[in-house]
Amino acid sequence: MNTVPHWIDGAPAPVGDSLTAPVFNPATGQEQARVALAAPSDVDAAVAAASRAFEAWSESSLSQRTQVLFAFRQLLVEHEEELGRIISAEHGKTVDDARGEITRGREVVEYACGLGDVSKGGFSDQVSRGVDVHNFRQPLGVVAGITPFNFPAMVPLWMHPIAIATGNTFILKPSERDPSAANFVAELYKKAGLPDGVFNVVHGDKTAVDALLTHSGVEAVSFVGSTPIAKYVHEQATSRGKRVQALGGAKNHAVVLPDADLEFAANHITAGAYGSAGERCMAVSVAVAVGDAADGLVEVLKRKAEEVRVGPGDAPGTDMGPLVTAAARKRVESAVAGAAGQGATVVVDGRGVKVEGHEDGFFTGPSLLDHVTAEMDAYKEELFGPVLAVVRVDTLDEAIALINANPYGNGTALFTDSGEAARRFQRAVKVGMIGVNVPVPVPMSYYSFGGWKDSLIGDSPIHGPEGIRFYTRPKVVTTRWPRPAQHVAAGFTFPTSN
Ligand code: NAD
Numbered sequence: 001m002n003t004v005p006h007w008i009d010g011a012p013a014p015v016g017d018s019l020t021a022p023v024f025n026p027a028t029g030q031e032q033a034r035v036a037l038a039a040p041s042d043v044d045a046a047v048a049a050a051s052r053a054f055e056a057w058s059e060s061s062l063s064q065r066t067q068v069l070f071a072f073r074q075l076l077v078e079h080e081e082e083l084g085r086i087i088s089a090e091h092g093k094t095v096d097d098a099r100g101e102i103t104r105g106r107e108v109v110e111y112a113c114g115l116g117d118v119s120k121g122g123f124s125d126q127v128s129r130g131v132d133v134h135n136f137r138q139p140l141g142v143v144a145g146i147t148p149f150n151f152p153a154m155v156p157l158w159m160h161p162i163a164i165a166t167g168n169t170f171i172l173k174p175s176e177r178d179p180s181a182a183n184f185v186a187e188l189y190k191k192a193g194l195p196d197g198v199f200n201v202v203h204g205d206k207t208a209v210d211a212l213l214t215h216s217g218v219e220a221v222s223f224v225g226s227t228p229i230a231k232y233v234h235e236q237a238t239s240r241g242k243r244v245q246a247l248g249g250a251k252n253h254a255v256v257l258p259d260a261d262l263e264f265a266a267n268h269i270t271a272g273a274y275g276s277a278g279e280r281c282m283a284v285s286v287a288v289a290v291g292d293a294a295d296g297l298v299e300v301l302k303r304k305a306e307e308v309r310v311g312p313g314d315a316p317g318t319d320m321g322p323l324v325t326a327a328a329r330k331r332v333e334s335a336v337a338g339a340a341g342q343g344a345t346v347v348v349d350g351r352g353v354k355v356e357g358h359e360d361g362f363f364t365g366p367s368l369l370d371h372v373t374a375e376m377d378a379y380k381e382e383l384f385g386p387v388l389a390v391v392r393v394d395t396l397d398e399a400i401a402l403i404n405a406n407p408y409g410n411g412t413a414l415f416t417d418s419g420e421a422a423r424r425f426q427r428a429v430k431v432g433m434i435g436v437n438v439p440v441p442v443p444m445s446y447y448s449f450g451g452w453k454d455s456l457i458g459d460s461p462i463h464g465p466e467g468i469r470f471y472t473r474p475k476v477v478t479t480r481w482p483r484p485a486q487h488v489a490a491g492f493t494f495p496t497s498n
Pocket residue numbers: 146147148149150151155173174175176204205206209210224225226227229230232247248249250280281382384410451455
């Protein structure tokens with residue numbers, strides 16, 4: 001059976017006698033490969049390679065780096081289908097959905113291709129007589145990215161193009177559940193002309209993560225995953241003086257006002273809730289029906305949920321694939337049972353769905369729960385599966401209060417015809433990314449991505465201008481080039497401008 005190896009210093013590392021873990025095909029339920037699990041010595045080797053590569057890469061010109069990124073971007077276009085199939089086979093999402101994540105990740109490469117513009121510093125002429133000031137930013141060194149299973153291409157692409165563009169070298173620790181996309185991307189970078197050691201991949205679990213968090217050669221850590229691990233990573237790495245960005249979990253609400261077009265809203269909420277089987281940090285997991293929107297909304301949501309075609313991610317016509325593991329399916333199906341036990345109405349029940357020819361796959365169907373309250377577990381927990389909970393409230397203010405009381409603050413959406421309501425909503429919610437009649441408001445690459453509260457630990461969102469800031473340190477230079485006639489005695493008082 002094939003074992004997915006680490007990628008260190010521009011080549012696959014020998015697997016040797018390293019520990020390995022199974023990689024499943026979620027559509028068949030079968031183990032299809034193994035993945036190497038890094039020991040601390042593997043992390044040491046990756047950091048050593050990245051440190052060596054940093055010496056030359058940090059001295060490379062902006063145009064040299066930009067050329068590599070342009071070539072890499074083109075290779076992502078040419079290999080989109082192939083990479084999409086690799087992702088689908090290990091994650092379970094449809095090939096089209098996987099292509100969508102590659103496109104959104106590629107947009108970060110496109111942003112990084114504008115490095116010359118987006119990273120330039122400032123200059124102030126004549127701040128004092130004969131004195132100018134300019135600033136510029138320099139790379140940090142070796143930086144690490146630790147990423148979740150649900151976007152094996154896009155989430156790492158939020159990180160490494162910007163880290164590499166700004167002159168850093170990078171070590172990716174992807175999810176052990178779908179590791180192959182990371183190695184494929186490493187090969188594309190090599191083909192694009194990226195020098196060996198600038199982009200490395202170590203696979204593994206907590207042992208690999210801990211080795212990165214405690215390694216004195218790692219300057220910064222970018223993390224995306226669940227909130228408890230985000231808190232752990234933030235605490236461990238900042239206590240060792242590293243710079244950290246740590247994005248956590250989510251519970252995203254879509255509010256529907258009575259003036260909204262219910263067919264339109266239900267259509268978009270259905271896609272936002274069940275797309276990628278709900279395994280998106282921006283998935284809609286709660287529909288908040290305001291006033292008399294509720295009955296009509298639930299009726300259309302029911303119809304739409306029943307229309308979702310569940311099947312293997314590589315079969316034409318599939319809307320929704322399996323969950324990533326058998327454990328994930330069990331968790332989601334128990335949550336539906338628990339909600340029923342706590343008084344919710346199960347309007348559509350996805351439990352026990354069978355896909356012909358794929359009886360051992362990790363499938364569950366879309367579930368729609370009505371009359372869910374903030375006290376129920378199905379509301380409180382991040383289910384990360386195809387379950388949409390409808391909470392009924394009387395007013396927009398109540399909907400806003402519900403969202404603001406939730407510990408997460410990643411994304412939210414409002415469906416309405418009223419500009420006034422939309423403006424009030426976007427100013428009042430304690431959430432980082434907001435959609436108005438847009439269910440999954442993932443910002444473009446030239447804005448930054450990040451939530452509030454437990455959805456982002458620390459203070460640094462990811463990619464866009466915040467990415468440039470995160471992966472660089474500023475310097476400010478104050479300069480004087482005096483002509484002999486202008487020589488004046490140095491004063492002993494603190495320097496001020498004149
Ligand atoms: P996860 O937290 O289990 O794993 C994320 C990474 O941390 C993986 O690389 C994993 O190997 C590592 N890890 C897991 N347990 C660890 C431990 N005990 N110690 C050290 N490292 C550990 O997350 P997941 O299940 O892969 O992904 C789903 C989660 O990610 C959801 O909570 C989802 O909301 C979140 N997510 C958030 C965003 C965002 O932008 N905020 C984006 C995508 C996913």
